[in-house]
Amino acid sequence: MTTDLRSYQFFPAPAEPAPAEPVFGATLAEARQLYIRTGYQRFEAVFARCDAAGRMKPGLSIFNFIFGLGPPWLFYRKMYREGLIFTGLMFALSLAAQHLPALRGGLALVRLILSLGLVLYGPALYWKSVDRQMEMSMSRYPREPDRALAWLKATGGVNLPAALILGTLAYGLASF
Numbered sequence: 046m047t048t049d050l051r052s053y054q055f056f057p058a059p060a061e062p063a064p065a066e067p068v069f070g071a072t073l074a075e076a077r078q079l080y081i082r083t084g085y086q087r088f089e090a091v092f093a094r095c096d097a098a099g100r101m102k103p104g105l106s107i108f109n110f111i112f113g114l115g116p117p118w119l120f121y122r123k124m125y126r127e128g129l130i131f132t133g134l135m136f137a138l139s140l141a142a143q144h145l146p147a148l149r150g151g152l153a154l155v156r157l158i159l160s161l162g163l164v165l166y167g168p169a170l171y172w173k174s175v176d177r178q179m180e181m182s183m184s185r186y187p188r189e190p191d192r193a194l195a196w197l198k199a200t201g202g203v204n205l206p207a208a209l210i211l212g213t214l215a216y217g218l219a220s221f
Contacts, residue, residue, distance in 0.1 A: 071190070071194055073096075073179075074089075074092075076179060076194060076197060077092065077175055077179070079194060079197050079198050079201065080175055080178055080179065080197040080198070080200075080201035080202075081175060081201060081202075082201055082202045082203070083202060083203050087168075088168055088171060088172070090104070091104030091168040091169060091171075091172060092168075092172050092175075095169055095172045096172075101166060101169035101170065101172065101173060102169055103165045103166055103169065104165070104166075104167075104168040104169055105164065105165060105168075106118070106163070106164050106165075106167035106168055115131055115135075115160055115163045115167075116128050116131055116132045116135075116211065117208040117209070117211070117213075118167065118208070119131060119163075119167075120204065120207045120208045120211045121203050121204060121205060121207070121208035122171055122174070122203060123174075123200075123201070123202070123203065123204050123207075124170065124171065124174045125207075126174075127170055127174065128211065131159070131163065132211075134159060135156060135159065138152050138155055138156050138159075139156075178197065178200065178201070179197065182194075182196045182197045182200075
């Protein structure tokens with residue numbers, strides 16, 4: 046990420062607003078909530094820790110821990126790049142385990158470590174992804190914060206069909 050978003054406001058509050066025009070304000074947290082929508086409260090604490098540190102900090106993803114749903118969760122939260130990378134790594138490890146039986150135990154350990162890493166750093170990875178989307182909206186509409194917020198709202202949220210389809214495909218490929 047090239048921009049520090051911790052103190053960014055899409056609509057800086059004017060000193061004295063004109064009474065004829067409504068004044069809209071959106072803090073960083075409000076813009077994130079607009080993008081994330083579903084379940085924003087579950088990520089607030091992790092996002093605050095990451096913002097304070099200026100880097101990714103661990104935060105347990107209970108959903109991934111209980112259900113072991115790495116790739117589907119990534120696709121559900123619209124982290125397509127991360128989902129494809131994670132799926133590709135798991136697929137490559139599965140393929141290597143099939144063709145190198147002597148290394149099966151070590152490769153299984155690497156897969157376990159990757160899965161645990163996603164459980165611990167999934168929410169922080171989401172923090173990076175959300176801020177990347179916010180940067181994209183600011184670069185698309187640098188002088189039009191209302192359009193940037195509208196773009197965030199239109200592109201944000203979750204994608205259940207992608208999670209089901211791509212998650213099923215990911216598990217099929219990873220266990221191949």
